Amino acid sequence: MRLTVTDVTKAFGGTRVLRGASLTVEEGDLAAVLGPSGCGKTTLLRIVAGFESLDSGSVAIGEREVAGLPPERRKVGIVPQEAALFPHLSVARNVGFGLPRGSAERVEECLELVGLAGFGDRMPHQISGGQQQRVALARALAPHPGVVLLDEPFNALDRSLRVSVRDEVRAALKRAGATAVLVTHDQEEALSMADTVAVMREGRIVQEGTPASVYAAPCDLGVATFVGEAVVLAATSDHGVASCLLGDLPQRADGVAGKGRVALRPEQFVLRAPGEGVGGLVERVEFFGHDAAITVALEPGTVIRARTRGDVPHRPGDRVGVTVEGPVLFFPE
Amino acid sequence: MSLRRLVAAALVPLALLASACGGAGGDGQSFDDNSLVIYSGRNKNLVGPLIDKLRTATGLDVQVRYGDSAELAAQILEEGADTRADVFFSQDAGALGALSKHQMLAPAPQELLDRVAARYRSSEGTWVGVSGRSRVIVYDPRTVVAPPKSVFELTDPKWKDKVGWSPTNASFQSFVTALRVVAGEDKARQWLEAMKANGAKSYPNNVEILNAVDDGKLQLGLINHYYWYEKVAENGPNGVPSRLAYLPGGDPGALVNVAGVGMLKGTEHGEAAKKAMDYLLGADAQKYFADTTKEYPLIAGVPTAPGLPPFDSLKGPEVDLSKLDSLEQTITMLQDVGLV
Amino acid sequence: MSVRRIPAGLLTPAAVTAALALLPVGYLVVRSAEGGLDAVARTLLRARTLELALRSLGLAAVVTVLCVAVGISLAWLVIRSDLPGRRVFGILAALPLAVPSYVAAYTWVAAVDLEGFAGSVLVLTLCSYPYVYLPVAAALSRMDPATEEVALSLGRGRAGVVLRQLRPSAAAGALLVAMYVLAEFGAVAIMRFDVFTTQIYTSYRAGFNRTPAAVLGLLLVLITLLIVVTESRSRGRASYAMRGNPARRPPVIRLRAGTRALALAWSTALAGLAVGFPLAGIGYWLLNGSSARVDLGELSGAVGATLGVAAAGALLTTALAVPVGIIAARYRGRTATFLEQSTYVGHSLPGIVMALSFVFFAVRYVPAVYQRSPLLVVAYAVLFMPAAVGAVRASVLQSPPVLEEVARSLGRTPLQTVRAVTLPLALPGVLAGAALVFLTAMKELPATLLLRPTGMETLATQLWAETGSGAYAAAAPYAALLMLLAAVPGFILGRRSLKETS
Ligand SMILES: Nc1ncnc2c1ncn2[C@@H]1O[C@H](COP(=O)(O)OP(=O)(O)OP(=O)(O)O)[C@@H](O)[C@H]1O
Ligand SMILES: [Fe+2]
Numbered sequence A: 001m002r003l004t005v006t007d008v009t010k011a012f013g014g015t016r017v018l019r020g021a022s023l024t025v026e027e028g029d030l031a032a033v034l035g036p037s038g039c040g041k042t043t044l045l046r047i048v049a050g051f052e053s054l055d056s057g058s059v060a061i062g063e064r065e066v067a068g069l070p071p072e073r074r075k076v077g078i079v080p081q082e083a084a085l086f087p088h089l090s091v092a093r094n095v096g097f098g099l100p101r102g103s104a105e106r107v108e109e110c111l112e113l114v115g116l117a118g119f120g121d122r123m124p125h126q127i128s129g130g131q132q133q134r135v136a137l138a139r140a141l142a143p144h145p146g147v148v149l150l151d152e153p154f155n156a157l158d159r160s161l162r163v164s165v166r167d168e169v170r171a172a173l174k175r176a177g178a179t180a181v182l183v184t185h186d187q188e189e190a191l192s193m194a195d196t197v198a199v200m201r202e203g204r205i206v207q208e209g210t211p212a213s214v215y216a217a218p219c220d221l222g223v224a225t226f227v228g229e230a231v232v233l234a235a236t237s238d239h240g241v242a243s244c245l246l247g248d249l250p251q252r253a254d255g256v257a258g259k260g261r262v263a264l265r266p267e268q269f270v271l272r273a274p275g276e277g278v279g280g281l282v283e284r285v286e287f288f289g290h291d292a293a294i295t296v297a298l299e300p301g302t303v304i305r306a307r308t309r310g311d312v313p314h315r316p317g318d319r320v321g322v323t324v325e326g327p328v329l330f331f332p333e
Numbered sequence B: 001m002s003l004r005r006l007v008a009a010a011l012v013p014l015a016l017l018a019s020a021c022g023g024a025g026g027d028g029q030s031f032d033d034n035s036l037v038i039y040s041g042r043n044k045n046l047v048g049p050l051i052d053k054l055r056t057a058t059g060l061d062v063q064v065r066y067g068d069s070a071e072l073a074a075q076i077l078e079e080g081a082d083t084r085a086d087v088f089f090s091q092d093a094g095a096l097g098a099l100s101k102h103q104m105l106a107p108a109p110q111e112l113l114d115r116v117a118a119r120y121r122s123s124e125g126t127w128v129g130v131s132g133r134s135r136v137i138v139y140d141p142r143t144v145v146a147p148p149k150s151v152f153e154l155t156d157p158k159w160k161d162k163v164g165w166s167p168t169n170a171s172f173q174s175f176v177t178a179l180r181v182v183a184g185e186d187k188a189r190q191w192l193e194a195m196k197a198n199g200a201k202s203y204p205n206n207v208e209i210l211n212a213v214d215d216g217k218l219q220l221g222l223i224n225h226y227y228w229y230e231k232v233a234e235n236g237p238n239g240v241p242s243r244l245a246y247l248p249g250g251d252p253g254a255l256v257n258v259a260g261v262g263m264l265k266g267t268e269h270g271e272a273a274k275k276a277m278d279y280l281l282g283a284d285a286q287k288y289f290a291d292t293t294k295e296y297p298l299i300a301g302v303p304t305a306p307g308l309p310p311f312d313s314l315k316g317p318e319v320d321l322s323k324l325d326s327l328e329q330t331i332t333m334l335q336d337v338g339l340v
Numbered sequence C: 001m002s003v004r005r006i007p008a009g010l011l012t013p014a015a016v017t018a019a020l021a022l023l024p025v026g027y028l029v030v031r032s033a034e035g036g037l038d039a040v041a042r043t044l045l046r047a048r049t050l051e052l053a054l055r056s057l058g059l060a061a062v063v064t065v066l067c068v069a070v071g072i073s074l075a076w077l078v079i080r081s082d083l084p085g086r087r088v089f090g091i092l093a094a095l096p097l098a099v100p101s102y103v104a105a106y107t108w109v110a111a112v113d114l115e116g117f118a119g120s121v122l123v124l125t126l127c128s129y130p131y132v133y134l135p136v137a138a139a140l141s142r143m144d145p146a147t148e149e150v151a152l153s154l155g156r157g158r159a160g161v162v163l164r165q166l167r168p169s170a171a172a173g174a175l176l177v178a179m180y181v182l183a184e185f186g187a188v189a190i191m192r193f194d195v196f197t198t199q200i201y202t203s204y205r206a207g208f209n210r211t212p213a214a215v216l217g218l219l220l221v222l223i224t225l226l227i228v229v230t231e232s233r234s235r236g237r238a239s240y241a242m243r244g245n246p247a248r249r250p251p252v253i254r255l256r257a258g259t260r261a262l263a264l265a266w267s268t269a270l271a272g273l274a275v276g277f278p279l280a281g282i283g284y285w286l287l288n289g290s291s292a293r294v295d296l297g298e299l300s301g302a303v304g305a306t307l308g309v310a311a312a313g314a315l316l317t318t319a320l321a322v323p324v325g326i327i328a329a330r331y332r333g334r335t336a337t338f339l340e341q342s343t344y345v346g347h348s349l350p351g352i353v354m355a356l357s358f359v360f361f362a363v364r365y366v367p368a369v370y371q372r373s374p375l376l377v378v379a380y381a382v383l384f385m386p387a388a389v390g391a392v393r394a395s396v397l398q399s400p401p402v403l404e405e406v407a408r409s410l411g412r413t414p415l416q417t418v419r420a421v422t423l424p425l426a427l428p429g430v431l432a433g434a435a436l437v438f439l440t441a442m443k444e445l446p447a448t449l450l451l452r453p454t455g456m457e458t459l460a461t462q463l464w465a466e467t468g469s470g471a472y473a474a475a476a477p478y479a480a481l482l483m484l485l486a487a488v489p490g491f492i493l494g495r496r497s498l499k500e501t502s
């Protein structure tokens, strides 16, 4: 079902944690809420789930306003950070916890959905962390909730496991056709998994959109630097052209003329032979296999990090020339 | 544990209450409205066998509730008119006096009162003493050659830190009342203060004082005589090094206290209560006190146990043992001196 | 956790518990008021009142500090060091709970020339350090080794972090000790050390005047509340910080040979003084007296009665403590604080005050239960509630609240959540609390004397009767049996403190 959060505020004592947060997740979509630590992501989820009351605003699941309802009447599934399986119940009874008695079939179906058919008789401590997380998802999905909320569900997992569990969780959510909100402060996770991304800052959702649109057209410099890497340089804009120490660069959108900053994505930098573009000295080469990151100290006195293909010809100490490809993001002062 | 069971358990008091109202006693020891209930401040070991004799002799169905005399008196006072006690058998006169003052006791039959000398019963006729016990000085013959002949000698520096007493104990307090009567308020107070200054040590009860003397921690102690005999019975004559000094006539330290009985006003078993009191004041019971608890029988014609000084040689001071107002003054004095 | 409304299904039984626990205060107010302002003022303003209050507080402070030191040192040695025989010491460490303090005091006075303040401190410390040992041992074995490693890596000592983490559990135990000492009468009387409760007993025993006793009782309640509030302030949010079960067991620390010998001596001495010594004392009674006789009928009757009322007491206390304990662990705000703190009142009052208040109310309002075991059982519940509430609270705190939230989101109401999640997870701790109450109730004397059904004798009242007539040899079997029976739950508690390690 569609989730609509409108202008929610919440203060703990004197601290205003949510300052008018609004968020819409269409039915069947997986939305990632992305934001720095302490910005209010967990609080927002807890308000949607009904564990916290809101000071003002509204929360609707489908057509139903749920703000006044206790958690047990909201039909919201949650997958907490650490699986939080009931340690005294078997996997099957964990999954069946929200179901009426005698729903063995649905339990098995949900276990299958997360790829754990046949694990029902195990106890939670007898399965791995990633499996526990998937059981937690199956448990949340079992009663056909209107919305599933996942609060940094992969934090407790180590990196390699994270990626695979992430994919499995996404697949399961899609198979179930669930509307889901995933909280994370890992932008890679948000961009790779979600149908839409909502960027949260200081108690507000400052931008919502598809991962590509938020990456390509961040609403402000903060979002630009938070969602994806960016090199930020002082610049002056005039008639859609931003002038900075890397030259006069075409802007993505026409804007107000005057002083400001440009944000350059690492993949926009092109390393060329010395003499072309702005000269610089390669400081560091990080090799990732499929691609590489090269740190270059520009002669005018700024350090940039460029993303290139994996087969890097450069070594630290090499002199290079740097040019910029494609339109840039300009943010007036 | 299921929640329903939990809530049920929380309501257990009410449930039990309801079942109790139904009248079925689930205690194993069901409360029988027809039995005579005696609240006994006297120890079960000491009077239990006597109560058995009473049952046999009178055919009464008797239930006894043992406790501390003063606590039982407080309990009866809290129970008020609804008290479960028919008879109160007290270790000392003070507790009986307290009940009498609160109008809790019914007058005892004159015929019973008359069996006992006037000084050993209530002047209002609400209770009567059944056995006498003398205040004595217990001493350690290993260190004390000549025990004192009067409590007034105890303030001598010679006994500094060597004397034990029990200011919270009822018999001791009766003794202080006697002291006030004999010596006057001022001298009594001075004596208490001098004793305190002389390092008299406070103990919770007579038994502890006696043990301390036997262990050589004290040289002298102010106690009731029969505790010594009890201990000899338990440990054998060789197990009790201490000896008793009965003070000569008129000394407040020779006061004779009584244990006594009174009948509760609200009792529905008045006849049975009188029968029980009659038994306790009869030759049988009096002989039991003399022989078994080594106390002094209070009715004429029952001899004192061998080895005890004769009763009429104990010329303790004459005080109304149950005058509670007088007891209160004693306690105020003890409080002022800082002893209780 | 935020201030959430407490569901009625928890609030109602908790309110019943609080009302029961506060009953004695109602009685004290009635009796104080009866004497008039004059009498109240006279009692309060006496120099001796202040002196005795200070003595009581001093005794409570010293015993509490010592219990904390002994409890923590022993718990650390048992749980974290390679002390030889540490499992045995772990069980022995809980057994002093089985020793009635008056028996211990008596044996000490008889055997050594020790009395007054020092004697009281010794006996009370030896009898009550398990109240600190048990929660601290449990906390130690749950402690996440990571924090310790961090401290070590930062060049700090281990002790600092460990102690800081032990603070909530040690404080909870210390609170029980302090209140236990404030309400204690028997042992200090035998030690000839006059304290506040002496004054209360004296008022009843000597004065037959209930007003001063009531006024002093109220004062004691106030002092206790002050301590309870101070403790809860100092506890602050710390104890609410949830600690899950750490993935790793804390490492066992190897003692150096010299330290090891010292530690062994210390643990042995404690066990010997706290458990061995009173046992030897009872043996001495048996051999030295001539009253030795065993009436099997009386003995088995007393055993049956003791087990019956103590078990019923443990059950009722636990049942009443569960809602309050859950509220204390999971809810904030004035109501929650009030409910938890009110349960401490009964524990701080001497048994006689408690008992008389139950006499007062039962005779007037529920005469049908008066002098029947249900009333005694309810009195036990009021007397021993704090230990049970503490056990419930601690064990509920051990499981993460997120489990309860998950249950709610899966459609369970707050009460269904308590039943399906909170209680099953807390059950072992709750049962340990019940064992503690069971054991304490078996030893109870003053309230038992006043409230038991006429004719019923427990081991404690029999022991009182026999020693009261100087028949120590006859008392010995009762004392021995009482300690033996109480040692069973004591053993279970001790073993549990070890088990959590695995
Ligand atoms: N119960 C509470 N009482 C007081 N302050 C709170 C409470 N819960 C959260 N806060 C504060 O509200 C702010 C937002 O907290 P929240 O947990 O929602 O952040 P978050 O975005 O989830 O952070 P993270 O990414 O670190 O999980 C923080 O400053 C936090 O300290
Ligand atoms: Fe006596």
Ligand SMILES: [Mg+2]
Pocket (backbone or CB within 6 Å): A041, A042, A043, A151
């Ligand atoms: Mg968070």
